[in-house]
Structures are given as C-alpha cells and as structure tokens.
Amino acid sequence: EAGVVQSPRYKIIEKKQPVAFWCNPISGHNTLYWYLQNLGQGPELLIRYENEEAVDDSQLPKDRFSAERLKGVDSTLKIQPAELGDSAVYLCAAGTGEGYGYTFGSGTRLTVV
Amino acid sequence: EDKVVQSPLSLVVHEGDTVTLNCSYEVTNFRSLLWYKQEKKAPTFLFMLTSSGIEKKSGRLSSILDKKELFSILNITATQTGDSAIYLCAVYNNDMRFGAGTRLTVKP
Numbered sequence: 393e394a395g396v397v398q399s400p401r402y403k404i405i406e407k408k409q410p411v412a413f414w415c416n417p418i419s420g421h422n423t424l425y426w427y428l429q430n431l432g433q434g435p436e437l438l439i440r441y442e443n444e445e446a447v448d449d450s451q452l453p454k455d456r457f458s459a460e461r462l463k464g465v466d467s468t469l470k471i472q473p474a475e476l477g478d479s480a481v482y483l484c485a486a487g488t489g490e491g492y493g494y495t496f497g498s499g500t501r502l503t504v505v
Numbered sequence: 506e507d508k509v510v511q512s513p514l515s516l517v518v519h520e521g522d523t524v525t526l527n528c529s530y531e532v533t534n535f536r537s538l539l540w541y542k543q544e545k546k547a548p549t550f551l552f553m554l555t556s557s558g559i560e561k562k563s564g565r566l567s568s569i570l571d572k573k574e575l576f577s578i579l580n581i582t583a584t585q586t587g588d589s590a591i592y593l594c595a596v597y598n599n600d601m602r603f604g605a606g607t608r609l610t611v612k613p
Binding site: 396425427432433434435436437440447448481483485493494495496497498499501 | 509511539541545546547548549550551553593595599600601602603604605606608
C-alpha cells in the first residue's frame with residue numbers, strides 16, 4: 393500500500409494568493425486529520441474528518457481556510473488569501489479510528505513571501 | 506482546555522547513553538496516548554498506550570503510561586546517532602492532539 397500521499401511537496405506563493413493542498417489517504421482509512429506544523433513545534437490540529445463529515449473544525453480559521461473531503465476519500469485544504477504567517481508544513485494523517493497509530497503523509501511545506 | 510506537555514524540549518547525548526522523555530497531559534475523555542518519531546517531515550508511529558503500568562517495548566525503545574498521574578515516559582537505551590529526531594507525544598480522545606515534541610540529538 394502506498395501510504396498517505398500529499399501534494400505538492402513544496403509550494404511558494406505570494407501573500408494574498410490562494411493555495412490548495414491535497415491528501416490521498418490509504419484506502420479504508422475513514423478518519424482523516426489536517427495538521428499545521430511550525431518549525432520547532434508539534435503538529436496543531438486544524439480539522440478532523442470521519443468519512444466525508446467534518447466532525448471537528450473548531451481550530452480551523454474559517455475566514456481564510458476551508459477543507460473538503462468529497463466521497464470520504466481524498467481531501468483538500470485551501471487557504472484564500474494566504475498570509476505570511478501561514479508559512480508552515482501542512483500534514484495529513486489518516487487511520488481507522490480508536491487511536492491506533494495513524495499514518496502521516498510527508499506534508500506540504502508552504503512558504504508565503 | 507486539553508493540554509499535552511513534553512519535556513525536555515531538547516536533549517543532547519552521546520552514543521550509548523540512555524534517555525528518558527516525558528509527556529504529561531490533561532485531557533477530557535482520554536482514550537490513548539501515542540508516541541511518534543519525526544525525522545524529516547512525516548511522523549512515524551512508535552507506540553500506543555491505553556492501560557497504566559503495561560510497558561510497551563520495541564528494540565531499544567520502551568514506553569509506559571501512568572493514568573493516575575497523567576504522564577507517560579519514552580525510554581531509549583544504548584542510543585545511536587540514528588535515534589536523533591523529534592519525539593512527539595499525542596493524546597487521543599477522538600481528536601489526536603500533540604505536544605511540542607522533544608528534539609533529541611545523539612552525538613557520536
């Protein structure tokens with residue numbers, strides 16, 4: 393199995409531009425998380441999906457961030473417009489619930505200039 | 506508010522040393538505690554702990570959970586340079602919330 397695949401690996405954009413990240417989880421992994429990780433810090437939860445339903449988006453800055461998971465498989469995370477402070481690594485993790493070790497993708501490193 | 510606190514934040518040791526990493530937590534509806542190793546980008550799963558006092562082992566790594574005192578430790582014996590990484594502790598209660606991590610550097 394290929395694991396959790398994220399794209400792109402790197403993205404550089406100018407501030408105020410939109411950006412989107414994709415996550416393709418392992419088949420059958422109904423729970424999917426998006427995290428933001430700043431340098432030297434642990435991952436911070438943005439949103440959790442159970443299948444296609446966003447069950448916890450309380451940490452998602454909804455004025456500029458949005459996410460979707462159509463059909464409960466692939467997911468996208470969008471920022472519009474991006475700000476300098478959004479520069480970070482965006483990680484996607486997927487699993488089958490119950491706290492069993494989730495599998496992380498390699499992340500997307502976003503740089504906003 | 507749920508909290509996961511790791512200590513120390515960074516640690517430098519020499520090969521062969523034994524290290525102990527700490528994770529304390531305050532969360533509602535605790536279900537499990539997980540340890541991950543992060544070398545480059547993707548954290549990789551090490552252990553999941555649900556019961557107090559039961560040690561999980563994998564080679565030179567071991568971990569134990571104390572649900573009464575709300576903490577866990579991760580031990581690494583006979584450290585090697587390849588153990589250099591950030592070690593992340595996470596608590597699962599439907600959401601998976603991470604601490605800030607401990608950056609371990611093992612020098613030859």
